[in-house]
Amino acid sequence: MTQDIEPIFHPHLWGLTDKQARLCDMARNLAVEKFAPRAAGYDRNASFPSENYVDLAKSGLLGICIPETEGGLGADLKSYMLAAAEIGRFCGATALTFNMHVSSCLWTGDLLDQLAFDAELYQSHQQMRRLHYQRILNEGKIYSQPFSEGSAAAAGFKAFGTTALKTENGWVINGKKIFASLSGHADYYGALCTELDSPDAPHSRRNTMYIAIPADAKGVRVEGEWDPLGMRGTVSRTLIFENVEVDRQAQLMPAGIYPQAASRWPHMFMTLTPSYMGIAQACYDFTIAYLRGEIPGVPPVKRRMFPTKQLAVAQMRLMLDQTKSLWFQAISEARPDPCQESLMRAWSAQHTVMENANALAQLAIRTCGGQSMLRSLPLERLYRDSRCGSLMLPWTAELCLDMLGKAALYKPGESDDD
Ligand SMILES: Cc1cc2nc3c(=O)[nH]c(=O)nc-3n(C[C@H](O)[C@H](O)[C@H](O)COP(=O)(O)OP(=O)(O)OC[C@H]3O[C@@H](n4cnc5c(N)ncnc54)[C@H](O)[C@@H]3O)c2cc1C
DSSP: OGGGSOOSSOHHHHTOOHHHHHHHHHHHHHIIIIIHHHHHHHHHHTOOOHHHHHHHHHHTGGGTTSOGGGTSOOOOHHHHHHHHHHHHTTOHHHHHHHHHHHHHHHIIIIIHHTSOOOHHHHHHHHHHHHHHHHHHHHHOOOEEOOOOOSSTTTTTSSOOSSEEEEOSSEEEEEEEEEEETTTTTOSEEEEEEEEESSTTSOOOGGGEEEEEEETTSTTEEEESOOOOSSOGGGOOEEEEEEEEEEEGGGBSSOTTHHHHHHHHOGGGGGGGSHHHHHHHHHHHHHHHHHHTTOOTTSOOOOOTTSHHHHHHHHHHHHHHHHHHHHHHHHHHTOOSSOOHHHHHHHHHHHHHHHHHHHHHHHHHHHHHOGGGGSTTSTHHHHHHHHTTGGGOSSSOHHHHHHHHHHHHHOOTTOOSOO
């Protein structure tokens, strides 16, 4: 059954490496067999996909972006994105939360490995990250990525309000993170904070710290309801840190490195897209199967002979091909210090995937018709989940347009004030 499902990106046609093809197969097999049957339940109950994480740990995928030298599967950004899209196809919420977990390894692993920085600092970073990697690989621990605070910080325009006050042995953390996916379910919250030497020191983006706060530490609490439109299994509630004491080992990146990594490795913000690339493919796949009368549990009535359906499917196919091609090209260009042309393509791809996933879901419902949006079928969940992609900071659909327009019209350093 699993073998019948074609990969989103066929290895030969898209020139995937053997390793990329293998990782995609692993992810797709797990998602088809285990995640797809559970997806409706997590969505209905807005509950976290804990069972899926047990499977991810067993398969080794929890360590997909941990370097091979540290015992992980050693996927780089592109390889991870391709594999994660296969998960997004069958459970968007699992793929999105998986991204939050994986980012803690990708950012501290392959992305930092490609940024040459001080040898001594790098050596101490390698030692630090080993502790986190071993927890993931040996104990199945889950990390999350709560950055958003409801201010301009997550968009990269100001310093984080969550603070890490230096102490003799580590830091004291205070602050609040909103939309914290995996809240109450991750073992460690990988939070971005502003490091302070003293309580009244000014906040500066240069002092951004990336710290893994143990979920069971004193002073950590989860607040608020979680009953959203879509991506309900992400359980993205509010996290409060109140005088939480963490030791030096909690550090995920050396002090001051995050702002450098964020500006030199902008493609790292694209890691929110694979969930939605998978959803876009799923909407198309569903529509084809539905019109061919091949959806299990639905009377096998074919609707493919109507010209209106054929035209609609052609329109969907165009949109899917455009989305896949642009996304694949953008993730193939991912590297430190990309040129402006590459960066603009990354914004175009981000905008296209996030908006087209939802546009494809809308077309799918319109084309398949009333019976297709019953809750017993996945299409209405895909429709709701797909709406969330454009809202994700720092590269929301709006901000992508904003950056693209400016970059197209102004050369670096140019302004109209002269
Ligand atoms: C399902 C889901 C899961 C999420 N999980 C996480 C998570 O795990 N970790 C995490 O950190 N966040 C997470 N987020 C949060 C997400 O990344 C955004 O931070 C959040 O959706 C922003 O909320 P808002 O639209 O109310 O923000 P606002 O800050 O009110 O922004 C509203 C809109 O204004 C625009 N905008 C914002 N700032 C500027 C600016 N300076 N200039 C111009 N335009 C601007 C943007 O387009 C934005 O969409 C999640 C969100 C969703 C929907």
